[in-house]
Amino acid sequence: MNKQDFRKYAHRAADWMADYLEGVESMRVKPDVQPGDIKNQLPLSPPQQGEDFERIMADFQSVIVPGMTHWQHPMFFGYFPANNSEPSVLGEMLTAAMGAQCMVWMTSPAAEELEERVMEWMRQLLGLPGTFTGVIQDSSSSATLVALLTARERASGFAINQKGFSGAERFRVYKSTQGHSSIDKDVKVAGLGIENLVNVAVDEQYAMIPGALEEAIRKDVEAGYTPLCVVATIGTTSSTAVDPIEAVAEVCRRYKCWLHIDASFAGTALLLPEMRWMSRGVEYADSFVVNPHKWMFTNFDCSCYFVQDKEALVRTFSILPEYLRTGVDAVVNNYRDWGVPLGRRFRSLKLWFVLRSFGVEGLQCKLRDHIALGAWLEDAVRSAAEFELMAPRYLNLVCFRYHPSGVDDEGTLDRLNEMLMEQINEGGRMFLSQTRLNGKFVLRMVAGQTNVALRHVQQAFAWVREAAASVRS
Amino acid sequence: MNKQDFRKYAHRAADWMADYLEGVESMRVKPDVQPGDIKNQLPLSPPQQGEDFERIMADFQSVIVPGMTHWQHPMFFGYFPANNSEPSVLGEMLTAAMGAQCMVWMTSPAAEELEERVMEWMRQLLGLPGTFTGVIQDSSSSATLVALLTARERASGFAINQKGFSGAERFRVYKSTQGHSSIDKDVKVAGLGIENLVNVAVDEQYAMIPGALEEAIRKDVEAGYTPLCVVATIGTTSSTAVDPIEAVAEVCRRYKCWLHIDASFAGTALLLPEMRWMSRGVEYADSFVVNPHKWMFTNFDCSCYFVQDKEALVRTFSILPEYLRTGVDAVVNNYRDWGVPLGRRFRSLKLWFVLRSFGVEGLQCKLRDHIALGAWLEDAVRSAAEFELMAPRYLNLVCFRYHPSGVDDEGTLDRLNEMLMEQINEGGRMFLSQTRLNGKFVLRMVAGQTNVALRHVQQAFAWVREAAASVRS
Numbered sequence: 001m002n003k004q005d006f007r008k009y010a011h012r013a014a015d016w017m018a019d020y021l022e023g024v025e026s027m028r029v030k031p032d033v034q035p036g037d038i039k040n041q042l043p044l045s046p047p048q049q050g051e052d053f054e055r056i057m058a059d060f061q062s063v064i065v066p067g068m069t070h071w072q073h074p075m076f077f078g079y080f081p082a083n084n085s086e087p088s089v090l091g092e093m094l095t096a097a098m099g100a101q102c103m104v105w106m107t108s109p110a111a112e113e114l115e116e117r118v119m120e121w122m123r124q125l126l127g128l129p130g131t132f133t134g135v136i137q138d139s140s141s142s143a144t145l146v147a148l149l150t151a152r153e154r155a156s157g158f159a160i161n162q163k164g165f166s167g168a169e170r171f172r173v174y175k176s177t178q179g180h181s182s183i184d185k186d187v188k189v190a191g192l193g194i195e196n197l198v199n200v201a202v203d204e205q206y207a208m209i210p211g212a213l214e215e216a217i218r219k220d221v222e223a224g225y226t227p228l229c230v231v232a233t234i235g236t237t238s239s240t241a242v243d244p245i246e247a248v249a250e251v252c253r254r255y256k257c258w259l260h261i262d263a264s265f266a267g268t269a270l271l272l273p274e275m276r277w278m279s280r281g282v283e284y285a286d287s288f289v290v291n292p293h294k295w296m297f298t299n300f301d302c303s304c305y306f307v308q309d310k311e312a313l314v315r316t317f318s319i320l321p322e323y324l325r326t327g328v329d330a331v332v333n334n335y336r337d338w339g340v341p342l343g344r345r346f347r348s349l350k351l352w353f354v355l356r357s358f359g360v361e362g363l364q365c366k367l368r369d370h371i372a373l374g375a376w377l378e379d380a381v382r383s384a385a386e387f388e389l390m391a392p393r394y395l396n397l398v399c400f401r402y403h404p405s406g407v408d409d410e411g412t413l414d415r416l417n418e419m420l421m422e423q424i425n426e427g428g429r430m431f432l433s434q435t436r437l438n439g440k441f442v443l444r445m446v447a448g449q450t451n452v453a454l455r456h457v458q459q460a461f462a463w464v465r466e467a468a469a470s471v472r473s
Numbered sequence: 474m475n476k477q478d479f480r481k482y483a484h485r486a487a488d489w490m491a492d493y494l495e496g497v498e499s500m501r502v503k504p505d506v507q508p509g510d511i512k513n514q515l516p517l518s519p520p521q522q523g524e525d526f527e528r529i530m531a532d533f534q535s536v537i538v539p540g541m542t543h544w545q546h547p548m549f550f551g552y553f554p555a556n557n558s559e560p561s562v563l564g565e566m567l568t569a570a571m572g573a574q575c576m577v578w579m580t581s582p583a584a585e586e587l588e589e590r591v592m593e594w595m596r597q598l599l600g601l602p603g604t605f606t607g608v609i610q611d612s613s614s615s616a617t618l619v620a621l622l623t624a625r626e627r628a629s630g631f632a633i634n635q636k637g638f639s640g641a642e643r644f645r646v647y648k649s650t651q652g653h654s655s656i657d658k659d660v661k662v663a664g665l666g667i668e669n670l671v672n673v674a675v676d677e678q679y680a681m682i683p684g685a686l687e688e689a690i691r692k693d694v695e696a697g698y699t700p701l702c703v704v705a706t707i708g709t710t711s712s713t714a715v716d717p718i719e720a721v722a723e724v725c726r727r728y729k730c731w732l733h734i735d736a737s738f739a740g741t742a743l744l745l746p747e748m749r750w751m752s753r754g755v756e757y758a759d760s761f762v763v764n765p766h767k768w769m770f771t772n773f774d775c776s777c778y779f780v781q782d783k784e785a786l787v788r789t790f791s792i793l794p795e796y797l798r799t800g801v802d803a804v805v806n807n808y809r810d811w812g813v814p815l816g817r818r819f820r821s822l823k824l825w826f827v828l829r830s831f832g833v834e835g836l837q838c839k840l841r842d843h844i845a846l847g848a849w850l851e852d853a854v855r856s857a858a859e860f861e862l863m864a865p866r867y868l869n870l871v872c873f874r875y876h877p878s879g880v881d882d883e884g885t886l887d888r889l890n891e892m893l894m895e896q897i898n899e900g901g902r903m904f905l906s907q908t909r910l911n912g913k914f915v916l917r918m919v920a921g922q923t924n925v926a927l928r929h930v931q932q933a934f935a936w937v938r939e940a941a942a943s944v945r946s
Binding site: 001005006009014016017021022031033038047048056065066078079082084087088094096099101109110111116140142152160162163166167180182185238301317321322327342345349352360361422434 | 479490556560561573614832
């Protein structure tokens with residue numbers, strides 16, 4: 001493709017993008033496809049000769065797009081959102097054209113320094129003390145792994161990096177029973193063993209019970225274990241429960257245990273003064289992660305990781321082969337040493353675009369809107385006779401289930417709700433997902449897509465009620 | 474930003490992208506900035522009110538762009554390239570607009586199935602046997618970590634994931650002294666300890682000596698160690714040396730040791746039948762990684778990881794909390810379980826665009842051109858009286874140094890060449906990087922940017938000679 005063609009097709013793509021973001025609402029949210037349907041439309045081998053871009057674009061539109069689940073559809077209420085926004089998409093365009101590799105300062109000075117500054121902005125917005133330093137990771141899975149590894153190395157005097165596990169370490173990691181599955185995965189990756197991940201009991205609000213944490217740690221210490229790290233969650237995946245950070249931090253301080261805060265989704269709400277109660281005590285945490293790619297209108301991937309002991313972080317990951325040495329290594333941040341991958345995309349650009357284009361007040365306004373939608377939905381569930389609220393609502397996630405009168409068998413309720421979800425999602429008009437709370441099958445609806453408005457949530461809940469009636473009959 | 478504004482600015486961005494790719498050659502490769510120069514132009518806090526996109530774009534153009542090292546400049550000869558191409562950039566645009574999260578089939582069926590198919594295409598193109606299954610990772614650092622962890626779990630009967638290290642494992646990992654620094658990092662992350670990474674001696678071509686590997690393993694086994702994994706390299710970072718895969722594989726088979734092949738950069742050359750000698754014996758490898766984001770005209774990140782024992786891979790990383798369960802889990806690939814991060818970008822789209830837009834022959838033609846440029850540069854170095862070729866040239870990387878007659882002190886030569894590199898890079902007209910081979914400071918020039926042509930390499934080497942003359946005086 002030559003330069004003139006690129007200009008032509010870039011404009012074509014720009015129009016497709018604008019059309020898509022304008023028109024996504026008219027598409028099915030979840031596609032009407034079965035496993036294999038897409039793959040079977042794709043040839044077994046790549047073409048020998050290059051193909052015209054018109055043809056590739058046509059296949060993209062006819063084969064790929066109709067096979068996607070549309071995360072930017074305002075009727076997408078599943079999982080946690082991965083919302084994007086226009087300024088973020090524009091940032092990604094420029095990043096793609098420059099194609100810079102942001103591993104060390106020298107390879108992209110502006111990217112490195114913009115990341116520094118934008119992470120300072122994020123620190124202020126989140127209300128984190130100035131003792132935290134930030135770096136962008138790809139995901140919370142990676143950020144929490146980084147926290148665990150730094151804790152592991154600091155606790156072992158960097159001996160595990162050096163010699164491997166001796167077997168004498170007997171480390172324990174703690175999360176609540178509601179902590180995210182990526183913590184389980186990270187504990188395995190770090191060589192700690194899933195049996196050494198203690199799932200601490202939660203209260204009726206699904207928040208970690210600090211007394212139970214302390215009891216677990218005390219018993220472990222008596223049994224010869226070392227409490228390595230507690231992962232506390234601000235906004236659990238199942239129900240956005242909020243672990244009591246201050247009380248948890250006190251336990252951690254007493255046992256000299258690393259405190260990592262997983263605020264992947266709900267951390268964005270800390271931009272609102274009225275939600276700062278969620279992070280009370282955060283100044284005692286050792287590390288903190290929030291994903292602007294979830295609820296801050298920034299394209300995946302963009303995970304903001306903050307750490308107090310920057311030296312321990314860099315010492316955990318630092319490598320310096322000759323071919324990466326530069327003359328300014330002593331005075332700059334080389335983010336290569338702040339996480340696992342050497343190669344890094346220019347991710348701060350889209351975040352800068354979002355922060356400037358929305359402005360702090362613009363972001364706050366969007367977040368308050370979404371939370372109000374959550375409140376509306378909570379009220380709707382409460383006042384609908386045959387529906388049941390299944391967890392406290394703090395933000396824009398509502399956990400509920402269909403509970404028709406006269407049906408009290410939990411197995412039947414599970415099946416009814418599973419059928420209900422299936423019918424709703426297969427209908428294609430809206431999308432939600434599920435979890436289990438206290439063993440019960442629960443529907444989750446998050447009003448978090450960038451452009452979701454009251455009419456969407458109202459319509460969605462009307463459809464849920466409609467589907468419920470049909471599932472029962 | 475409203476939808477109409479987005480359309481306007483997306484076209485503005487498209488023009489900027491086209492202008493950038495057309496005009497990047499007229500920019501400095503490395504910017505004329507000192508640490509802090511960019512950051513000091515950025516306000517200490519984010520704006521309260523949203524800013525107009527015109528203003529943001531103006532700052533991008535006046536503050537960020539002049540502060541970037543331009544990886545897409547045809548005069549960028551440093552490191553390994555991270556080359557992009559027009560179809561790849563177009564793919565990234567569409568990916569950004571859709572903003573889909575590709576963690577499980579249900580969340581993006583077309584993305585999952587396109588990844589499957591495109592990885593089958595890649596397997597064919599690379600000449601890997603059909604027993605390999607592929608998945609896209611972000612980088613080789615991550616892919617090699619995945620290989621090490623899968624090897625670790627398979628060798629321990631998945632006990633380390635379960636219980637952590639007992640201390641009785643005594644695993645050893647092997648690479649040549651020329652193996653990449655990310656292997657060192659990954660060995661630490663996996664809890665194996667850098668002291669258990671054995672750096673095997675290389676021959677005069679900087680390729681691993683299989684006899685030395687066998688000797689090292691034999692001694693380790695006698696001393697009670699278990700040989701866990703050998704990382705062999707096709708195309709080392711310092712000099713694109715090629716470890717003898719077949720002979721290495723034989724040793725691995727004898728000791729039942731996982732063989733991972735790091736072909737991050739040079740693997741792309743396997744698209745050329747005449748370069749397949751590099752991978753002879755690859756059918757005996759357990760895993761293999763190549764980065765289309767290095768030399769296959771595909772935007773970072775896009776790292777293709779292939780593994781023979783797919784079940785062991787998935788078993789190593791699999792998690793299944795209720796909130797991620799879907800009705801089709803038994804019959805689809807959920808790539809969440811094929812690596813560390815849960816969240817995943819839609820990375821197969823750009824790769825599909827590149828493969829179709831270039832076609833196999835188009836890719837081969839580009840690669841042959843680049844290799845011919847390497848050959849030209851090799852000849853130029855050989856015939857320049859005061860320059861010295863420092864390693865065999867296999868592809869498009871040439872390792873050389875300035876060696877004026879009468880100067881034979883190695884320390885002086887190191888200093889001269891370091892000054893030479895500094896002067897060249899600070900000049901801004903071209904960019905190269907360094908390594909050390911046998912302790913000697915060596916200049917590396919890779920002709921790998923997508924649009925590099927003979928005139929660039931000729932001009933670059935003329936400038937190198939010019940700079941050399943001035944450094945000496």
